[in-house]
Amino acid sequence: MSLSIAHLGPTGTYAEAAALTYSQWLTQETGQQSILCSYPSIAQTLEAVANGQASLGVVPIENSLEGSVTMTMDALWRFDNLQIQQALILPIAHALISCASDLALIRAIYSHPQALAQCQGWIDKFLPLAQLVPTNATTEALQHLEQDRTAGAIASQRAAQLYNLPILACPINDYPDNHTRFLVVSLNPSSGGSHTSLAFSVPANIPGALAKLLQIFASRNINLSRIESRPTKRSLGEYLFFIDIEANANDPAIKSAIAELKLHTETLKIFGSYPVLPINSKNQNPTEKDILAQETFE
Numbered sequence: 121m122s123l124s125i126a127h128l129g130p131t132g133t134y135a136e137a138a139a140l141t142y143s144q145w146l147t148q149e150t151g152q153q154s155i156l157c158s159y160p161s162i163a164q165t166l167e168a169v170a171n172g173q174a175s176l177g178v179v180p181i182e183n184s185l186e187g188s189v190t191m192t193m194d195a196l197w198r199f200d201n202l203q204i205q206q207a208l209i210l211p212i213a214h215a216l217i218s219c220a221s222d223l224a225l226i227r228a229i230y231s232h233p234q235a236l237a238q239c240q241g242w243i244d245k246f247l248p249l250a251q252l253v254p255t256n257a258t259t260e261a262l263q264h265l266e267q268d269r270t271a272g273a274i275a276s277q278r279a280a281q282l283y284n285l286p287i288l289a290c291p292i293n294d295y296p297d298n299h300t301r302f303l304v305v306s307l308n309p310s311s312g313g314s315h316t317s318l319a320f321s322v323p324a325n326i327p328g329a330l331a332k333l334l335q336i337f338a339s340r341n342i343n344l345s346r347i348e349s350r351p352t353k354r355s356l357g358e359y360l361f362f363i364d365i366e367a368n369a370n371d372p373a374i375k376s377a378i379a380e381l382k383l384h385t386e387t388l389k390i391f392g393s394y395p396v397l398p399i400n401s402k403n404q405n406p407t408e409k410d411i412l413a414q415e416t417f418e
């Protein structure tokens with residue numbers, strides 16, 4: 121039986137490219153076949169996994185230029201029991217796509233907020249007067265182009281090819297070394313691997329609470345590769361903390377750190393241990409056949 125892999129759609133998003141990469145890797149490693157299903161938002165992608173509608177979900181978590189994808193962090197915290205199976209890092213090259221005959225005719229640029237931010241310098245230089253319009257996904261932006269020839273969209277070259285739309289400039293990201301880390305999540309226990317992710321809330325108004333929690337890791341010589349905060353959304357100034365550790369949760373030092381963390385955190389969520397999937401150039405370019413083997417849940 122095929123597994124279903126949820127991702128942000130419509131078809132042609134970077135998240136779909138990551139899901140295809142993972143699906144090809146899975147078939148290669150285990151013989152397991154999968155089918156991709158697209159969802160209109162990151163939150164709905166993770167909800168589909170949390171309620172069992174999809175077996176796996178692929179979501180962007182962090183970009184090398186813009187930092188954390190806050191929607192993913194918030195949804196990871198909100199839905200219970202999500203476990204990370206893999207992380208995969210994909211290069212991102214953005215294209216300006218439009219039916220305008222000339223760049224100078226573009227009045228509005230549509231895209232996902234991460235893509236707009238990653239191209240801000242290019243937009244300021246070449247289209248300083250254009251209105252920036254955020255969309256749920258890069259490919260949602262393409263829907264505006266055919267009826268409005270003064271509209272531009274930022275999405276991948278692959279998306280332009282899929283929808284048969286003209287590229288006016290590419291790459292337009294402000295820095296050429298642009299990568300996004302995606303997470304593959306499911307309700308199954310995580311597969312184990314070199315990285316562990318967790319998040320916690322701390323009891324309110326305890327001076328030095330975060331410093332004490334970080335000391336739990338420092339005193340055991342545990343290397344943290346990322347620490348991010350998000351508002352709890354309960355009250356101003358209250359935060360959740362997301363931590364990535366470069367070690368497996370079965371490592372005795374991590375086990376004892378987690379046991380101590382439990383004593384001092386309000387809520388602690390452990391997203392599991394997982395490997396980071398190396399990407400090679402062969403599995404970055406899904407074929408037309410892969411793209412047709414998909415379902416849409418929008």
Ligand SMILES: O=C(O)C(=O)Cc1ccccc1
Binds near residue numbers: 128132135234235257
């Ligand atoms: O909208 C998309 O295509 C996504 O997958 C989200 C995103 C946007 C910009 C960079 C990486 C991921």
